[in-house]
Amino acid sequence: MKKLGIYLFFTFLLFSNISLAQQETLIKRINCGGSSVTADDGLDYDADISSDDISFTSNSTTIDFDYVGPELNEPYRSFRLMSRNTASEFDYTFSNLQNGEYKVVLHFAEPYHGVANSNWNTRRFDIDVNSGEFTVDNFNIMTAAALPSSDPMDGAKKIYKMVADSLTVANGSLVIKFTQVANDPIVNAIELFKLENIDSGTTSNWTKSGSNIFYTLGNVGIGTGAITGYRLAVDGPVRAREVRVDTDNWPDYxxxxxxxxxxxxxxxxxxxxxxxxxxxxxxxxxxxxxxxxxxxxxxxxxxxxxxxxxxxxxxxxxxxxxxxxxxxxxxxxxxxxxxxxxxxxxx
Incomplete structure (x- = not known):
């Protein structure tokens, strides 16, 4: 019997408004400051270890605070931060990359200021991705995580994901820099994706033929990373006008x-x-x-x-x-x- 997910997948392609103009290929997913973990959404994060492909400046350290309580699990319980009183910034460098377009997702959860106390505005820092191609000044985790609320204290024990898209790598490396404005800059997790154009022809996973798009390799997850054994896994409701399920051994027997x-x-x-x-x-x-x-x-x-x-x-x-x-x-x-x-x- 074929899985229902195969047919829901094609229904998803037909009725969704999601653009398939670019394919994202995961390069690295790091649990900053921590060991390798599987997050609540089923995604696997690698340990924060320096290698030939990734490095971080020596003026940073790792730490694990428990102030986030049971509301947040890894990768939001540990983080990398600037070593106090030693420098004003730290960075991550991704090396040995193929030239082309990339996307970076930065994960944040304030571990202390505004969580263990009311000093929500104590930690502020600047972010620079790929030498000025994407920048954020005076970033405050509490204010960002609180949105759409205007009360920064609503950001306590909540996460914020920052996306830097369409980054151009021309020399095989990409640098993410965190610079102090007030107190220590931190980051909980980093995801790096390679972006590939599939407007026509064939890429590693997607094939376009006329107005049709075919997925040829791997599985698809929507809202979940727990997709092992399923061509399509969806964490949430699915709406369709009709679904066909092929099955064998119909019980006329x-x-x-x-x-x-x-x-x-x-x-x-x-x-x-x-x-x-x-x-x-x-x-x-x-x-x-x-x-x-x-x-x-x-x-x-x-x-x-x-x-x-x-x-x-x-x-x-x-x-x-x-x-x-x-x-x-x-x-x-x-x-x-x-x-x-x-x-x-x-x-």
Whole structure:
């Protein structure tokens, strides 16, 4: 049976307004200041370790504050920051990159100022990505995370993602710089993506032919990174006018002579012992694993067809019982007439 996700994927392509003009290929996803982790959304973040492809200036350090409480997990519990009293800035350098367009996503969550106290305006810093191609001055995490609220204190224990798009790499490297304005600059996580144009022809994953676009490799996640085993994984509602699910072994076999129909006593015993119909997953199974729409429709139709056979069998029994009752009534009437005749002869 093919997964429902295959068909939802094409429905998504047909009805969405999302532009597929560029493909994003992940280059690096770093848990700044921390070890490798899998975030709540299923995305994997690498440990913050210097290598040939990535480095950070020595005037930075790592730290893990617990003031964010249970509301935030990694990559927002640890971070890299400028070493206090040693310099006014620190940076990350990504090396050995192919020349072309890139996108950077910076993750922030204020760990202390405005969270453990009311000093929300204490930490402010400038951000420079790719030598001035993208800049933010006097950035305050609390103010940004609070949006759309105008009260900076609403930014406590919330995250903010900053996107620097369409960055041009011409010399094989990209530098992200954080410069102090007030207190220590910090960053919780960094994502780096290579952008590839797919307006025509073929790229590594997408193929365009006329007005059609085909995905040829890998899986697709919308709102989730937990896509292993699924061509399409969606964390949220999906709306479509019609969905087709291909499935094998449609339960016409129930009407075959060789099919063994469970007796009602057997069904009753199974319900008493298991708490659900035979061949139907339990509530716990569904809660844990969900359902496959095609398979569930097959099982439900199997039960409908079995129920039809029970009804037909019961109808036959009722007709037989009715005929027996008619025959018995006829015999009773005959006996009654004989008794009346006998009584008449005696008088």
């Amino acid at each position: 129930v009407f075959q002579k060789e099919y063994t129909l469970p007796t009602l006593d057997e069904v009753e015993k199974h319900i008493e012992e298991k708490g659900h119909l035979p061949n139907i997953p339990s509530a716990n199974d569904v809660e844990t694993n969900g359902i496959e729409v095609g398979e569930m429709n097959r099982l439900l139709l199997e039960k409908v067809e079995e129920l039809t056979l029970y009804i037909l069998n019961q109808d036959k029994q009722l007709k037989l019982q009715k005929q027996i009752s008619v025959n018995q009534y006829d015999e009773f009437r005959k006996l009654e007439k004989r008794v009346l005749a006998l009584e008449a002869s005696l008088h």
